[in-house]
Amino acid sequence: MQQLINTALGGLTLGMVYAAFALALVLIWRSTHVVNFAQAPMAMVTTFVALEIIDHGHSYWLGFAVALAAGLVLGAVVERVVVRPVEGGPEINAVILTLGLFIVLHALASVVFGNRYRSFPAAFGIRGIDVGGTTIALTGFGIFTILAVLAVMTLLVLLFRFTDLGLRMRAAAFNQEVARLLGVRVGRMLTLGWALAALVGSLSGLLIAGGSLVSPGYMDSVVVYGFVAAVLGGLDSPVGAVVGGLFLGLSLSFVSGYVGSQLVALAALAILMAVLFLRPDGLFAPARERRV
């Protein structure tokens, strides 16, 4: 019973992080129809930026804030400089481009920050909390993780639902030509969308890193989990991405706890294939024509 609860709690925490990462992928997919496979190394690079700051004796929170800001800038630069030319072109070009970027950022991080594992601090305790004499698998940092992701999601909802800027961004994502005719600067909105997405991606990178080891490849599997979570939600639904992330986090936690931790990625692949075959528009999509 205790193991069941602990597995579920671990899955919940992890699921929130996958949800954030999936949300980042969805934001980009909705606006530019690109799956940003480079999201993982982008988050890795910003996490290393935070680590450098913290290792130079500054506070955790300064590193945290700078990493998020770096994510914002990196996302904007990547969209404007690299991705813009392939937007609206053949899908395969965009896929290859983001993978090229994946390789570049990976190698760049190895050159600049080194290739070894380094430990990343956590802002809060990473020991389980005591509840009535037994220790449960919910840590202080785990609670922070859940709250941070919830906060970011709330802010995004407020931005998109209730501000003019959010309305412009959505219009640009859904129908570029109409948006332009209504005076929306579509290019700027897409850049901003990538910047916000990269910020959310950076947050998930920081949250995964907290209290564990980081290396240039530490986010590689997360891009797979984030992608699976996003597809579970239909790839263009932010709410779906969050639910998909939680579902995947819980499922993988159970696979890891009861079957074998090495098979987690295989389980994610199996879930992905099951969704793509049974509900290609995601678990929550109304019946529509298949677009995969």
Add this chain to the structure above:
Amino acid sequence: MRRLAAVWHSTLGRHLLVTAAAVLVVVLVVESVDDFRAVQLTQMAYLGIAAGGLTVLTGLNGQISLGHGALMAVGAYTTALLVSDDPVLPLPVALLTATAVTSAVGVVIGAAAARLRGPYLAGATLALAVALPGVALHFGETLGGEQGLRLRVPETPGWVLDAAYFVTAHDLTRSKYVAYLAWFTLVVVYLLLANLARSRVGRRWRAVRDDEVAAELAGIHLGRARVSAFVVSAAAAGAGGAVMALAVRLTAPTGFTLTLSLTLLTAVVLGGLGSLTGALAGAALLTFLPSVITDAGTSAGLDDIRAAELAPLVYGVVMVAVVLLAPRGLVGTLHAGWRRLRNPAVTPDPTTSADAASPGATVATSKGDTR
């Protein structure tokens, strides 16, 4: 002379002539280098074999795969299982079995992949590449876990040694034997792939890539065309993995990370999608460029580990640049440039040669509003 011209004009004849020339070049090159270079040549061959498979899939059929590293792992592990115990199978049998097993896996993955497009397919195969090493770890008893499986490459058969001595008047070293094996495998695989590409099957693959609706109206079964392309491509990756296992003599999860899959894609993109020559050129770059770049890095003051990361940095940058500036790949772009130089009036005709870059796959077409 006229008979030679006639042979040249039949596809198979031309391919056989090129094959004969290739065999000659392989012998000359392998004989003229030392053992260290022979090992490098072997690496180029196994990357080239797998990249050849990938370029057929991506270039001719428009399917992307980030899972070819995992397919190589299937070939390599099969080979390792077959060659690690006494009595060892003859190598050609092991190679063929590994290829067959990988093809069978390719049927399963291909059937799933046939229903997916672009980014979905990329994501699914990416998941495969990330997931497969875990399988080797989980079934550690059979597959050797973290340590991997060691191979015992059998003694070079006596007749091969005799034949080699007869031709070259040198004793054949083990490394060179493996290099020959690798390159002859490459030549055979490329001959088969080139023929397939020019055959009816290849035309169907291209038809499906270019316009699904038109292909279907022309009576082509889309699923079958996609699965067959995937299986052929997987077979090549399996053969490449088998050769890799023989060359490295160790098959371990660390050899088949995501990096390997991305490396293959790099080779294919650098060379120009759909071009076997390009895939080979890409494999050559991936094999020989790193040491040059790494040396440049160390002489610029970087430590060894960091300098070793400069090579992937360069490929990554080149890959991004190729997509942005020269979507036909380096070979395709050179090819087009060469034609333009020779005959400025004629615009390059993408359909004349199976070996030319395939514009349908990468050249950005209309910027239609797809949102």
Add this chain to the structure above:
Amino acid sequence: MLTLSGVTVSFGAVRALREVGFTAPAGQVTAVLGANGAGKTTLLRTISGLVRAQTGTVRFGDRDLTRQPPEAMPRLGLAHVPEGRGVITELTVEENLRLGGLGRGRRADADVLDRVFSLFPVLRERRAATAHVLSGGERQMLVIGRALMASPTLLLLDEPSLGLAPRVVAQIFDLLSGLVADAGLTVLLVEQNARSALSIAHRAVVLNLGRVVVDDDARVLADDDQLRHAYLGF
């Protein structure tokens, strides 16, 4: 007053517009008629900057629109309602309308929204619904309402009658002539449905293979059987 002179647009080897020139007088409806492929939609897209003219100029009042990007149009007082209705189906009715007011660079004010709602009461009822669920006629009302949110002086309408029931078409055209009469709006109306368009237009321009072949009073065209037969098929 909208004035085009010598406007030529090509797509590759295809000439879509050849030396097009005419004037749409202020406060009037100018109908642009012609067969499919005559260049009508390209004409509107060129005026609003979605398509760039190789030669020629487009002037609106005392401003040169020729090199202006589409994003600048709301600020200059133009509203372009594209073909196929141009509703952003993922947004709600009210969000679509709010978006129309943003182009002028100030907040959509409640008065304008109220006026649009009183013109199209059905939109008020469905303000919180996703535009996806609207019928064809409601969508057409929504895009016209959205264009009005920016209080434009020039309205470019592309095939507003497309796919609508005749009763709905009549309703929308009535409303248009009312807007022109009351608010002094200038309208450039591209239509396949020449008969309906001529019923409310003051001027008529007929395009044929990218050229202006008729530029006259709407009444003259409506009364000239030969011209109507030759170019409009009724």
